Amino acid sequence: MNFKAAVWPAMLLTHVLGMHQGLAQEAAARDDLQQQRVAPFQVFDNLYYVGARWVSAWLLETDQGLILFDSLYGDLVDLAVDGIRELGFDPDDVRYVIVSHAHYDHAGGAQRFQRDFGAVVLMIEADWQLSEGEPDFREYPRPMRHLSLGNGDTLNLGRTRLRFLQTPGHTRGVLSTVFTVYDGGYPHTAVMFGGAGLNFEGADRLRMYIDSVGQLLSVPGVEVNIPNHPAFGDVFARNELLQQHQDGDPHPFVDPESWIAWLELLRGDAQTRLDAELAAN
Ligand SMILES: [Zn+2]
Structure with missing residues (x-):
């Protein structure tokens, strides 16, 4: 009895500490600039990846400047800024930063793009409120309130047009974007689902999420998934295929079946x- 009483709690404690250590290491790897560095790459005529290993940032080129989807956070913001320069662009030309939702990994660099590069930040109203209140996971430099979006709003920059959907669940203000990418001048409809992670609870939010996925499934003719975490769309594996791809081969990011299959999942x-x-209950 004494043995059990003494040993079990100790084993349990080791197990719990071990788990915490594992999580802490994983979190440290996520935050580390060197471990997260990915050489920026072009995916379509007008779209580039300037994100990290675990969280995305995408750069859309227009005839009137640049649009950045998500801003990374902490030290990783440098990946986006350096990536934009390495691709031959100027971060001062970023006109808009579209924040998919107000969690630190997507919104954490927004203030820097406002302050250093004069970009305008866009979020759904509910997530502006989240960014101004108690943070869900971690604090980050709060962006100044710029443009607040609602379901069905659009943004034009030069000849580029973006259409926005409010797809709540992951947060109450998840912003999804419908836009056009070009492959050798040929247009494809792309969507970024702004909050796919199911790491939340509550029947209310789960119902919202299910409705949001239904809304995305009803967008006609989607051929390209542009995910805000690379793992949600096999971004790096597709890029490897893209590097080997010959003229006339199908573009590895043009994959309407996997978009539908992912949403159904x-x-x-x-x-x-x-x-x-x-x-x-
Ligand atoms: Zn999130």
């Missing part, structure tokens, strides 16, 4: 969690 996972939450 997310909807199924969310429904399973919702059913479990409802059964538990």
